[in-house]
Amino acid sequence: MMDELELLKRDWQKREDSHPKLTYDEIYRMIWKRSSSIVKWILIISILEFALPHLLYLIPGTSKSLEVYDKLGIKSVATVFFALGYLVIFYFIYQFYIRYKEISSFDNSKVLMEKILRTRKTVMHYVIFSLSMLLATCIMVIVAIYFSNNLYEIFDLSEGVKNVAPGKLKNSLMLSMAILSVLLVAVMAGIYFLLYGLLLRKLNRNYSELKRLEV
Amino acid sequence: MEHQFVTELQNNQNIVHKVCTLYTNDRDSHNDLFQEITIQLWKAYPKFRNESKFSTWTYRVALNTAITLYRKSKRTIKTQDFDSVIFKISSEDYDPTEEQQLRLMYNAVKQLGDIDKALVFLYLENKNYSEIGETLGISEVNARVKMNRIKTKLKTILNP
Numbered sequence: 001m002m003d004e005l006e007l008l009k010r011d012w013q014k015r016e017d018s019h020p021k022l023t024y025d026e027i028y029r030m031i032w033k034r035s036s037s038i039v040k041w042i043l044i045i046s047i048l049e050f051a052l053p054h055l056l057y058l059i060p061g062t063s064k065s066l067e068v069y070d071k072l073g074i075k076s077v078a079t080v081f082f083a084l085g086y087l088v089i090f091y092f093i094y095q096f097y098i099r100y101k102e103i104s105s106f107d108n109s110k111v112l113m114e115k116i117l118r119t120r121k122t123v124m125h126y127v128i129f130s131l132s133m134l135l136a137t138c139i140m141v142i143v144a145i146y147f148s149n150n151l152y153e154i155f156d157l158s159e160g161v162k163n164v165a166p167g168k169l170k171n172s173l174m175l176s177m178a179i180l181s182v183l184l185v186a187v188m189a190g191i192y193f194l195l196y197g198l199l200l201r202k203l204n205r206n207y208s209e210l211k212r213l214e215v
Numbered sequence: 216m217e218h219q220f221v222t223e224l225q226n227n228q229n230i231v232h233k234v235c236t237l238y239t240n241d242r243d244s245h246n247d248l249f250q251e252i253t254i255q256l257w258k259a260y261p262k263f264r265n266e267s268k269f270s271t272w273t274y275r276v277a278l279n280t281a282i283t284l285y286r287k288s289k290r291t292i293k294t295q296d297f298d299s300v301i302f303k304i305s306s307e308d309y310d311p312t313e314e315q316q317l318r319l320m321y322n323a324v325k326q327l328g329d330i331d332k333a334l335v336f337l338y339l340e341n342k343n344y345s346e347i348g349e350t351l352g353i354s355e356v357n358a359r360v361k362m363n364r365i366k367t368k369l370k371t372i373l374n375p
Contacts, residue, residue, distance in 0.1 A: 004373075005338075005366065007313070008320045012339040019232035022249075027228070028221045030250050031257040037284035104262065105255045105276045105284065109333070110352025112279050199286075202329070206282055209330045213357045 039103055039116060041199055046096060046123045049192075050089070053130065072144035081140070085133050092126040113207040120196065127192050131185050138181030142174050220260050223269045224253065230273045233340075237324070237332050238281040247287075252280045275350055278336070282329045323372040331365050338362060 069078045099119040105112065145151065151169060224231075231252050235245045256276050263272055324335055330351070337347045348358040 004316065004320055005369070008317065008324075009339050009341070011317050013341070016229060019229050019236070022225065022228055024221055024225055027224055027253060028217065030253040031217065031221070033250055033254060035251060035254045035258070036286055037251060037255065037280070038286055039284060041286065105259050105279045106262070106272060107279075108275070108350055108352035109279055109282055109330075112352075113283055116283065203283055206329050209328065210351060210353060213353050213361055 038199055038203065039100075039119075042116070042120060042123065043100060045195065045199075046126075049123065049127060049130070050093060068141075072141065072148055074140060074144045078137075078140065081136070088129060089126070092122065092129070096122045096126070110207070110210045113203055113210070116203060117200075117207065120200065124196070127189075131189060134188075135181060135185055138177060142177050145170060145174050145177070216260070220257060224256060224273070227270050227273050230270060231277050234277040234281050234336065237336055238285075238329070240325075244287065248281060248285055251285050252277045255280045255284060274337070274340075274342075278333050278350060282333060319373055320369075323369050326372055327365065327368065331361075331368070334358065334362055334365060 069075045096119065099115065099122055103112065103115045103119060107115065148170075151166070151173065231249055232245075234252065235248045239245045239248050256273065259272075259276055263269075324332065327335065333351060334347060337350060342350075344358045344362070345355045347362075348355045351358070353361070
């Protein structure tokens with residue numbers, strides 16, 4: 001085997017001249033092309049993750065739902081809750097920026113992979129935080145429904161519903177709200193893990209191989 | 216700065232071509248990976264500042280791109296095209312048994328995983344184990360151990 005690898009080495013070095021030769025212009029054109037590296041993808045996905053929930057507020061229906069907090073009597077609690085949420089989100093953006101800047105293709109392979117994984121972990125923590133926020137908001141609304149007495153008015157319910165007994169209405173509203181929120185969180189978490197699972201499959205495999213060597 | 220970079224890369228482009236040959240199977244993917252490595256090199260160039268040789272730096276960035284950063288733009292199933300890219304043996308040193316042996320060896324190397332390929336590549340490039348370890352982020356001893364395992368692995372691929 002040793003000899004065969006030596007043979008291969010000799011041949012490999014003999015082939016020095018058999019490789020394509022790109023001209024100055026060809027290389028020059030390349031440096032202005034856009035990168036499609038996984039780091040770039042992590043950045044794009046992360047920006048979407050930070051921006052998407054906030055773009056939802058631009059949809060007319062959503063801003064109306066903010067009035068619901070007011071009518072349910074939880075406006076001040078919700079405001080404090082969201083304000084704190086934004087503080088944490090800015091912290092995440094800062095963290096992400098620092099970690100993203102740290103990634104350098106000149107590090108050795110293991111360190112490079114570790115830095116990418118750390119950056120991704122920041123995004124993962126952000127997503128877990130966002131989903132918990134979403135869940136907490138839903139729980140807050142459910143609790144408010146439980147203590148509320150004029151559900152017909154708050155939710156703008158149609159005439160037909162007014163015949164339903166108030167207790168029954170309250171229960172079914174709370175139940176559907178709970179099911180909806182769990183479903184929403186589950187679907188979003190599913191999409192997220194699938195996305196990153198696919199994106200980082202190769203990296204995770206290679207990283208664990210390098211890591212295994214050090215044990 | 217662009218001029219300096221492009222000239223340097225043009226002089227060192229063989230390193231990048233060799234990495235592409237090892238990690239891709241057809242000409243399109245080869246060019247695609249070459250382009251991504253060039254972009255990564257260019258992006259990192261302002262930080263380069265001649266702390267090491269341009270070639271040393273190219274080895275690292277090229278391998279890192281192939282192993283970690285690069286995402287295939289399209290799936291490729293073909294594995295045969297590789298021969299036409301690398302096999303251009305000139306007639307004067309043509310030896311059928313040796314050629315056959317080399318062909319088998321190249322194909323065996325192509326079947327290795329990303330990390331194993333990187334080790335073999337650096338080995339073929341005459342790098343010592345301390346350099347190989349430094350590039351990949353493992354110790355010199357572990358680089359040696361890993362290389363021995365790869366030799367065994369190659370043996371199994373060649374003599375199943």
